[in-house]
Amino acid sequence: xxxxxxxxLSPVVTPFRPDYSPDPQRFVRxxxxxxxxxxxxxxxxxxxxxxxxLSADERMLLLEQLVERGVPASQLMPGTGCSALTDSVxxxxxxxxxxxxxxxxxxxxxxxGVPDEGLFRNFSEVIQRVADDRLQLYLYHIPPVAQVPxxxxxxxxxxxxxxxxxAGVKDSSGDWANxxxxxxxxxxxxxxxxAGSEVFxxxxxxxxxxxxxxxxxxxxPHGIDKVYRGWQSPEAEALQASADKIRHIxxxxxxxxxxxxxxxxxxxxxxxxxxxRPPLVELTLESRAMLVSDLIAxxxxxxxxxx
Amino acid sequence: xxxxxxxxLSPVVTPFRPDYSPDPQRFVRxxxxxxxxxxxxxxxxxxxxxxxxLSADERMLLLEQLVERGVPASQLMPGTGCSALTDSVxxxxxxxxxxxxxxxxxxxxxxxGVPDEGLFRNFSEVIQRVADDRLQLYLYHIPPVAQVPxxxxxxxxxxxxxxxxxAGVKDSSGDWANxxxxxxxxxxxxxxxxAGSEVFxxxxxxxxxxxxxxxxxxxxPHGIDKVYRGWQSPEAEALQASADKIRHIxxxxxxxxxxxxxxxxxxxxxxxxxxxRPPLVELTLESRAMLVSDLIAxxxxxxxxxx
Numbered sequence: 001x002x003x004x005x006x007x008x009l010s011p012v013v014t015p016f017r018p019d020y021s022p023d024p025q026r027f028v029r030x031x032x033x034x035x036x037x038x039x040x041x042x043x044x045x046x047x048x049x050x051x052x053x054l055s056a057d058e059r060m061l062l063l064e065q066l067v068e069r070g071v072p073a074s075q076l077m078p079g080t081g082c083s084a085l086t087d088s089v090x091x092x093x094x095x096x097x098x099x100x101x102x103x104x105x106x107x108x109x110x111x112x113g114v115p116d117e118g119l120f121r122n123f124s125e126v127i128q129r130v131a132d133d134r135l136q137l138y139l140y141h142i143p144p145v146a147q148v149p150x151x152x153x154x155x156x157x158x159x160x161x162x163x164x165x166x167a168g169v170k171d172s173s174g175d176w177a178n179x180x181x182x183x184x185x186x187x188x189x190x191x192x193x194x195a196g197s198e199v200f201x202x203x204x205x206x207x208x209x210x211x212x213x214x215x216x217x218x219x220x221p222h223g224i225d226k227v228y229r230g231w232q233s234p235e236a237e238a239l240q241a242s243a244d245k246i247r248h249i250x251x252x253x254x255x256x257x258x259x260x261x262x263x264x265x266x267x268x269x270x271x272x273x274x275x276x277r278p279p280l281v282e283l284t285l286e287s288r289a290m291l292v293s294d295l296i297a298x299x300x301x302x303x304x305x306x307x
Numbered sequence: 308x309x310x311x312x313x314x315x316l317s318p319v320v321t322p323f324r325p326d327y328s329p330d331p332q333r334f335v336r337x338x339x340x341x342x343x344x345x346x347x348x349x350x351x352x353x354x355x356x357x358x359x360x361l362s363a364d365e366r367m368l369l370l371e372q373l374v375e376r377g378v379p380a381s382q383l384m385p386g387t388g389c390s391a392l393t394d395s396v397x398x399x400x401x402x403x404x405x406x407x408x409x410x411x412x413x414x415x416x417x418x419x420g421v422p423d424e425g426l427f428r429n430f431s432e433v434i435q436r437v438a439d440d441r442l443q444l445y446l447y448h449i450p451p452v453a454q455v456p457x458x459x460x461x462x463x464x465x466x467x468x469x470x471x472x473x474a475g476v477k478d479s480s481g482d483w484a485n486x487x488x489x490x491x492x493x494x495x496x497x498x499x500x501x502a503g504s505e506v507f508x509x510x511x512x513x514x515x516x517x518x519x520x521x522x523x524x525x526x527x528p529h530g531i532d533k534v535y536r537g538w539q540s541p542e543a544e545a546l547q548a549s550a551d552k553i554r555h556i557x558x559x560x561x562x563x564x565x566x567x568x569x570x571x572x573x574x575x576x577x578x579x580x581x582x583x584r585p586p587l588v589e590l591t592l593e594s595r596a597m598l599v600s601d602l603i604a605x606x607x608x609x610x611x612x613x614x
Contacts, residue, residue, distance in 0.1 A: 020392065047418075052415075053415065053417070054391050055393040058393060083359045084360050085360055085585055090362070108359075108360065108586045111360075111587060112451070112452055112454075114587060117588050118585050119586050121585035121588070122585040146417075147419075278392055278425050278429040279421040279425035279428070281425045
């Protein structure tokens with residue numbers, strides 16, 4: 001078992017070529033930039049990675065390319081939760097075999113209103129079929145998108161059944177009371193709670209959480225890492241406020257993923273980063289200009305991103 | 308191009324073995340029973356088929372097994388819409404190559420609140436990449452589950468861009484006004500509107516629609532087909548009322564899919580049909596008993612299902 005990941009993780013955006021095929025070269029470059037500028041880990045194939053617009057084969061190939069080209073598997077937490085049980089098993093087994101630090105698992109998200117018993121069976125089947133002690137499974141709670149929640153009762157049951165394997169959660173509910181409840185209930189049992197946005201990072205650390213896994217870390221890993229490293233310092237609130245300012249500018253766009261890609265495209269001077277795979281749509285020219293000018297006015301920068 | 312499907316189509320439930328692997332033998336048997344007892348076509352791999360709990364490879368293998376074992380491809384309309392564009396392309400191309408009458412495509416359903424432009428690009432990419440004149444694409448509108456709608460504006464745009472390919476829609480909104488609006492707007496242009504439940508079948512036929520694609524047809528194909536064949540007869544209302552009675556009993560259960568499987572298991576005297584794949588859960592013993600006794604009290608039967 002590798003060291004548990006803590007700190008700031010980025011759900012890395014996936015670059016596409018004009019024909020919507022994934023671009024491993026840009027992907028590796030961005031991953032390395034993130035690790036060099038504040039990310040302690042990479043939650044590749046998250047929501048913001050457009051991972052749910054990729055096939056299982058595309059994800060596995062990209063993950064292999066990352067590892068082959070020098071991104072340490074010990075810093076990777078790929079998303080492996082699919083709507084099909086068999087896909088989740090396949091992706092999870094593959095990630096463990098590559099030596100990944102953990103996997104971040106969505107619940108099966110097509111069928112709505114399913115009982116906790118069904119979700120328990122899903123995760124349980126994945127753990128039993130992968131059958132590898134190295135597996136560190138992080139649950140992914142993102143009800144606004146998945147529409148299928150990971151409840152406290154489900155966590156309790158999974159943690160009790162698989163204490164060495166069920167390692168933590170990413171809470172993207174946007175509801176601080178829920179994050180706090182997860183930490184209060186499970187952190188003492190070695191269950192690592194990550195906030196789903198940097199805006200909750202300071203509160204998460206003060207409450208006993210492990211860090212954050214956040215879209216914003218794609219472009220502001222250094223700013224968010226300062227909050228993580230400085231959370232016990234006198235500057236903690238000021239550092240959080242600085243990180244928040246950038247987050248709010250990104251969030252002011254209609255859609256976070258193209259906003260992140262626009263930001264990278266601009267600061268890396270690499271317009272091909274704009275491309276998003278359907279059903280997403282890139283920002284309009286007007287939105288792009290406004291986003292970039294707002295970021296610059298806020299003093300934002302991405303040191304060294306220009307490759 | 309094969310003949311357009313009309314009438315009653317069943318989104319065929321997928322039988323699983325105790326280890327949750329698909330059971331092709333039971334699947335073929337049930338498909339043949341449905342075609343012999345009132346279904347004009349089979350919308351395999353629909354919502355009620357637990358298709359979104361199957362990997363792309365599992366679906367393709369099952370489809371090949373159906374065709375190899377004598378289920379005519381000209382009566383098949385497999386579901387091929389996935390959250391990943393590349394999966395949708397692969398499944399659609401495979402179905403067309405096998406000679407299927409059409410495909411029923413969900414929009415990509417993970418990302419919510421996506422613009423029509425992104426959905427247009429998704430369907431457009433599938434059509435262009437499959438690049439086969441035989442493709443008959445039916446759009447699948449099921450907002451209660453997919454949470455991503457197929458709007459009238461999107462249909463208009465797709466039908467105008469791909470008039471020989473965009474063939475129709477299954478409307479599972481449960482909103483008759485929407486079904487009526489789809490028929491009124493597009494039926495004259497050769498766009499076939501199927502209701503997503505048999506309770507709307509008579510209204511659909513009277514308005515100029517093509518039939519229904521409905522979960523209930525898994526167990527009551529003969530009863531629903533009577534409505535289809537008799538919609539212009541003096542008995543139309545009575546036939547619709549009879550079909551509705553069965554539908555309401557099935558729908559009274561917490562979850563339709565295990566209710567359908569329980570019904571088949573009972574009437575075919577084949578308890579292994581109960582199995583559902585996670586995240587679904589089978590009915591409780593009490594619910595099963597109540598469902599079966601309600602069906603029997605209503606005079607329900609499934610002639611010849613006992614294999």
